[in-house]
Amino acid sequence: MxxxxxxxxxxxxxxxxxxxxxxxxxxxxxxxxxxxxxxxxxxxxxxxxxxxxxxxADKADLLAAVAEQGYTDLRDRLARADTAADPRQALVEQGVAYVLFALERPALFRIMFGASLGSGLPPKPPPAGSAYSILATRVAGLVPEEQREAAVVAAWSLVHGLACLTVDGRLYHQAGAASPEALARQVTGLFAAGLPA
Amino acid sequence: MxxxxxxxxxxxxxxxxxxxxxxxxxxxxxxxxxxxxxxxxxxxxxxxxxxxxxxxADKADLLAAVAEQGYTDLRDRLARADTAADPRQALVEQGVAYVLFALERPALFRIMFGASLGSGLPPKPPPAGSAYSILATRVAGLVPEEQREAAVVAAWSLVHGLACLTVDGRLYHQAGAASPEALARQVTGLFAAGLPA
Missing domain, CATH: 1.10.10 (Arc Repressor Mutant, subunit A)
Known part of the structure; x- marks a missing residue:
């Protein structure tokens, strides 16, 4: 050979x-x-x-580069989804896009957010233009300033948890939804409607 | 030896x-x-x-038994936290307890919700008396019936995502919170306040 x-x-x-x-x-x-x-x-x-x-240097180094590309792809996916004129609807579409990204590319999603990489990440703020900042900008436009940071963390936690539980097959109760996308739309819609105005 | x-x-x-x-x-x-x-x-x-x-039979079999014990411990933790007279406050306390469980026992939490076990779980509803059902009961008491299932999935997603992101060190922006517990309280409080009544 x-x-x-x-x-x-x-x-x-x-x-x-x-x-x-x-x-x-x-x-x-x-x-x-x-x-x-x-x-x-x-x-x-x-x-x-x-x-x-x-x-x-090794496989872990290659996986870190793969995760970086994944963050860029996720950011682009959220940016493409963020087109609705109504800001709450735009937030819902971002949330649905986040969950669909995880469902369509589960192996990549697990590398991006897996424990092995997570613990090694430096504790610095995510850069402007990241997936986080696209979500944060949308939430910031909706919520009074004093609750803004908590609302951004809540929005990210909600879509991240929904993505993880969906990818890992944990959502036995599908809330009467026709598909994971429909469930994601219901759940993020309920969250967006409840944000303090 | x-x-x-x-x-x-x-x-x-x-x-x-x-x-x-x-x-x-x-x-x-x-x-x-x-x-x-x-x-x-x-x-x-x-x-x-x-x-x-x-x-x-093997290590995976032992890990499955460890995860089972973890589900029981998490259920007990949520049940102990669920004591507030106000139902929204009780939901907040459950959410905080979920996040603290993950922070205090990160290795166990990763086994319970890791990809390796998740994909092998049978698609059946969680049993009555499980952590899920304790959370679901509390949400069900707060939300109109037609939005109940979506609200339960949202509540679980929120606390699960917050737990994962906290354990994996992803929450760079701590929302001005003094501690992970304070952040969990702010975030679940914002969510509980926004639930449809």
């Missing part, structure tokens, strides 16, 4: 890292986190088994 | 299983899930390395 190294021909400076992250995301959705190794990512990107080590 | 088997002297019928689960819970809090093996549980309970196999 030979592995032919083609990275010099295929990847210009900086592009190999992107290709490895893209390949890792695809492997993750197809085969789960166990199947995701630096070697498998190298094979998928068509480079030698050693090539990933130019960019990633 | 000899391991002296004492199980015949120490454990009557049915008691060995309980002792192994108790030992596993203690090991979990001390050293984390990686350190928890059938062998380590046997050593902690003072029985031979083979003795656990009378009750547990």
């Amino acid at each position: 030979f592995t032919v190294s083609t990275e010099k021909a295929a990847y210009h400076h900086g592009k190999l890292r992107d290709a490895l992250v893209r390949t890792a995301l695809a492997l993750l959705e197809e085969s789960g986190v166990e199947a995701l190794t630096l070697r498998a990512a190298a094979r998928g990107a068509g480079v030698s088994a050693m090539a990933p080590y130019r960019h990633f | 000899f391991t002296v088997s004492t199980e015949k002297a120490a454990y009557h019928h049915g008691k060995l299983r309980d002792a192994l689960v108790r030992t596993a819970l203690a090991l979990l809090e001390e050293s984390g899930v990686e350190a928890l093996t059938l062998r380590a549980a046997a050593r902690g309970a003072g029985v031979s390395a083979m003795a656990p196999y009378r009750h547990f």
Whole structure:
């Protein structure tokens, strides 16, 4: 079994890292986190088994890069959902988008919010333009200032908990909902309607 | 190194299983899930390395029993918290208790709600007297019938998401709160106040 190294021909400076992250995301959705190794990512990107080590020290390092891409994708998903003219409805659509993101990409969602990464994250505020700040901006426009921070934490907790419980198959009682999306719409709608005005 | 088997002297019928689960819970809090093996549980309970196999096929089987005990402990914790005369306040106290349970026993909480176990759970309703039903009863007393199921899912999602994000160190913005408990009280208070009456 030979592995032919083609990275010099295929990847210009900086592009190999992107290709490895893209390949890792695809492997993750197809085969789960166990199947995701630096070697498998190298094979998928068509480079030698050693090539990933130019960019990633180990699997955990690659997973951190995958999670970063996931945060960007989630942010983009929330931004695309945030189009309703009514601000409460826009918040509901963001919440539904959050839950659907988790349902459609469960392996990625678990890496983004799994305990293994969580404990290693630095305690710094999320950057402007992050998924958190898109949600926070919408809530801030709805709620009086003195309750704003609690309302943002509540909104994030609600959609995050709903996403986790849905992905992990915990919602036995589907509240008479036709689908996880319908349930997410009901639950976030109830929350948005109850926010202090 | 000899391991002296004492199980015949120490454990009557049915008691060995309980002792192994108790030992596993203690090991979990001390050293984390990686350190928890059938062998380590046997050593902690003072029985031979083979003795656990009378009750547990493998580590996953032991973890399932640990999670079961966790559900019972969480239910008891919520029931003890549910004492306020005002039903909204009782709901807040339940929510705070849920978050504190997760913070005080993070390794157990992750096993109870981790992806590895979640996907294997049968899709059946939680039994009466479970943590879920204690929360559901309190919500049901507050909310009109047609919104009840959505409100129960919302309440569970809120406290579960808050617990996960707190345990995983994701709540950078602590909403000006003095402690995780104070934040949980603010967030669940805001939610309870907004429930449809």
